[in-house]
Amino acid sequence: MKNSDLKLNANTLIYNITLIIFMLMTIYKYQYGCICLQRFNVILCTLCVIISYVLSKVAHLDEIRHENTLNINSMQGLDYGSAMAYSYYYGYLRIILPSTGSLNKGLVEKLENIEDNHNIKISVHKLFILIPSSSYIPPDLKEASYQWMEGAMNSEEEERNRAGIKRRTYHNTVYKIYPNGQKLKTIPLYIMVEGATPLLTFHEVQKHAHNETDIYKKYGKEIILKFYEKLKELISNDTECADLCELIYYNDYDNGTKVNVAKVILSRLSQIQKMNSENFNNN
Structure with missing residues (x-):
């Protein structure tokens, strides 16, 4: 009640x-x-x-x-969710997504190289980022997909000098998705996908007895939603990144049952392909 x-x-x-x-x-x-x-x-x-x-x-x-209800939206960016979004955007996505000309390859070029080197077709030339409402992301997405997914290959590594760290490396993982989980009867789809790492850190913080742990647990879903909203805003307003990234915010548990993340991704793929088809027909 x-x-x-x-x-x-x-x-x-x-x-x-x-x-x-x-x-x-x-x-x-x-x-x-x-x-x-x-x-x-x-x-x-x-x-x-x-x-x-x-x-x-x-x-x-x-x-x-x-009772005082915490209004995250009134904190003008000082909330934990917004801070995570800015850190993730400038400290990671702005580094790996856009091309910097001859110095560093962008996401599209990396995906095209994977297709050429492995003779495969990647469904959508974007990085899909998972944002589960529980904040937990397993080390291998196979664990969250009821074996519908498995890691296929990594992109080539990119090196950057960051905050005194020389030649820091970045790479991403391409997964296979078997529709309906039938590995022997279906051709897999290939997609570059990963979880938003700040959420995993947020999840781990809540496992320890810090002064802020209880408040983070109480407002965890609001913090994660704010992270998603702010990150979506940042990416949408960046012409160099807007078409290279797809955020998937979803409830990863349904009445206590773990949701199959492969189905969530396939549903989003279907939406994108339908939208692309409609845009093509309109043109």
Whole structure:
């Protein structure tokens, strides 16, 4: 039951009890006269106050009334979700996605090289990033796909000098997806996909007893949603990255049952292919 419903029901109950007591007082007024009424008034009023107080405590009305709801949107970017999004965007995506000319290859060129070197066709030339609402991402996406997926190959490594680290390397993984999980009867689809690593860090933080752990657990879903919204905004506003990345925000548990992430990805692929087909026909 929602807090607002609980408060309404308790207030209604208190009102009804008070009304009944008032009616009893009125009856006694005419039956026993003013003297009895004065004595009875004290008893009934005291009883009314006691009942109202007990009911308010049982219903936690005091706590509900003074509960402070965290409004992440009013924090103007100071929230954890937005901070993770900025860090992930500038510290990773802006490095691996766009091309820098002759110095570094962009995502599209890396995908084309994989296709040429392995004689395969990658379904969509984008990096798919998984953003599960629980924040947990397994080391191998095969674990989250009921064996529908398996790692196929990695992209070529890219080296960058970052924050004093010389020749730091970056690479991504291409996965096979077997529709319906039938490896022997279907041709696999190839897609470059990975989880958003800041979410895994956020998940690991919540496993330890820090001062902030409880508040992170309480508002975990709101923080993750804000991460997704801010990251989507950053990518959409960047012409060099907007067409190279696909964010998939999803609930990874359905009534306690782990969702097959391969189905989630296939559903998004179907949407993209349908949209591309419609755009092609319109042109």
